Amino acid sequence: MTDRTPKKLTLPLTEDAVCGLRAGDVVHLSGPMYTARDAAHQRLMELIRANQPLPIELEGQVIYYCGPTPAPPGRPIGAAGPTTSYRMDDFAPELYALGLRGTVGKGNRSANVRQALLRHPGVYFVAVGGAGALLSDCIKSAEVVAYPELGPEAIRRLVVEDFPVIVGYDCTGGTAFVGEKRLGN
Amino acid sequence: MREINVAEITSAVAEMARRANVELPADVVDALRSAREREVSGIAREVLDQLILNAERAVATRLPLCQDTGVAIVFIDLGQDAHLIGGGLQEAVDEGVRQGYQAGYLRKSMVRDPLDRSTNTGDNTPAVIHLRLIPGDRVTVHFAPKGGGSENMSALWMLTPAQGRQGVTDAIAAQIAAAGGMPCPPLVLGIGLGGTFELSALLSKRALLRPLGEPSPDPDVAQLERGILAAVNQTGVGPMGLGGSTTALAVHIERHPCHIASLPLALNVQCHSARHMTAVL
Incomplete structure (x- = not known):
């Protein structure tokens, strides 16, 4: 059973909040989350392998796979929809193991990522790809916190309000995607 | 022989880059609306509603429809009785892309080298140009940004x-x-x-x-x-x-x-x- 009335969640996420989510739920997120995509993930992994501290706290946090357009005058950020998540699939399990609670992106993910959600537990949210202006309206502030030289790929700390997402994969093995089976424990 | 200064092509490309990334064509909006009417899945209707609203919010805020403002794809149908003057065609189109992506606060998504990905070209150039010679003396320029x-x-x-x-x-x-x-x-x-x-x-x-x-x-x-x-x-x-x-x-x-x-x-x-x-x- 899924619930299509938006469920409101505050970020960062608690384990209880994650465990209450089921694939297909419509959720509105409010609070802080971090953007990171291909290049930022590579840098985070280099730090993890070198046992160096990370530029962001991961515990309970949500990473949004997003490379926004430049902020026009008077707005905190430009268009800010999700990018395709599978390119981050090799990195995500390790980040979930370090305390990351959720990711936001678009499209299907690997079995390894889905297994990581069962173990830790975690959640994968789908934001509507191409809804860049609509999602930008839900972002109240944005601040570059690492790798400014990466431009759109820098890590930004966003504060969002009623940011609409759909649970793609939950921590019980459920999936919202067509053609995929539930994962067993 | 009709002479056309390539500066006109630069202006046209710059304006189309700014506008095409913000204004979803009416035929696409209509198709999304009819799909919304036919769709039986609740979650699909939720997604389509967001996309229709997104098209409206983009026009209202002048924000791009999508953060991926694409590779600049430019189809040019060049009338064979037209004579381009004032500079090279690739340079003129690239200058339009440069101006449009800067002025429109659009994302620059091009890396210089497909394997060493450390350097962004910085201005979303070069454009990918597909040129076709046609009869007549007009120049038709189609601008179609393409997401990754x-x-x-x-x-x-x-x-x-x-x-x-x-x-x-x-x-x-x-x-x-x-x-x-x-x-x-x-x-x-x-x-x-x-x-x-x-x-x-x-x-x-x-x-x-x-x-x-x-x-x-x-x-x-x-x-x-x-x-x-x-x-x-x-x-x-x-x-x-x-x-x-x-x-x-x-x-x-x-x-x-x-x-x-x-x-x-x-x-x-x-x-x-x-x-x-x-x-x-």
């Missing part, structure tokens, strides 16, 4: 002639089913059928310029378009891969004669943000 997510799900097959219509339909439907939510469905599918290896790919992109859902003028090709659209929508992939009857909004095929041994088939996958704009100089 959907481009990545495109494909090309050299089928055997015996595979025929069924082989074509099966290849496209299987590709779209495997792509799932990754290319941002609902999609527009540009298909190049026939020609050669490289021509089929170009035809598949050119097919995306046709007004959405306008059938091929050839009845046989139009029938194939309907058959592929039905097969793709029967996959059930749905908007963003979350299920539903709206996986593609339209299928456009450009057909070309080919070698007796060959059946080239190219699929250019276009997301729902099917942005394009045209200027005639």
Whole structure:
């Protein structure tokens, strides 16, 4: 059973909040989350392998796979929809193991990522790809916190309000995607 | 011989880059609205509602529709009685891209080297230009920014002639089913059928310029378009891969004669943000 009335969640996420989510739920997120995509993930992994501290706290946090357009005058950020998540699939399990609670992106993910959600537990949210202006309206502030030289790929700390997402994969093995089976424990 | 200064092409490209990334064409908005009416899946309706609202918010805020403001694809139909003056064509188009992406606060998404990805070209150049000589003295410039997510799900097959219509339909439907939510469905599918290896790919992109859902003028090709659209929508992939009857909004095929041994088939996958704009100089 899924619930299509938006469920409101505050970020960062608690384990209880994650465990209450089921694939297909419509959720509105409010609070802080971090953007990171291909290049930022590579840098985070280099730090993890070198046992160096990370530029962001991961515990309970949500990473949004997003490379926004430049902020026009008077707005905190430009268009800010999700990018395709599978390119981050090799990195995500390790980040979930370090305390990351959720990711936001678009499209299907690997079995390894889905297994990581069962173990830790975690959640994968789908934001509507191409809804860049609509999602930008839900972002109240944005601040570059690492790798400014990466431009759109820098890590930004966003504060969002009623940011609409759909649970793609939950921590019980459920999936919202067509053609995929539930994962067993 | 009519003289046209390439500075006019620069201005046209700059304006189209700014506007095409913000204003979703009316034919695409209409297709999203009719899909919303037909769609039976609740989650699919939620996604389509967000996309229709997004098109409205983009115009109201002047924010781009999507943060992926694309590779700048520019189709130019150059009348052979027109004489371009004032500089090189590639430079003029690139200058338009540079100005438009800067002034429009659009994302610069081009890396200089496909393997060493550390350097962004900084201004979203170079544009990819497809030039065609046509009769007359006008210059028609189509601007179509193309996002990476959907481009990545495109494909090309050299089928055997015996595979025929069924082989074509099966290849496209299987590709779209495997792509799932990754290319941002609902999609527009540009298909190049026939020609050669490289021509089929170009035809598949050119097919995306046709007004959405306008059938091929050839009845046989139009029938194939309907058959592929039905097969793709029967996959059930749905908007963003979350299920539903709206996986593609339209299928456009450009057909070309080919070698007796060959059946080239190219699929250019276009997301729902099917942005394009045209200027005639």
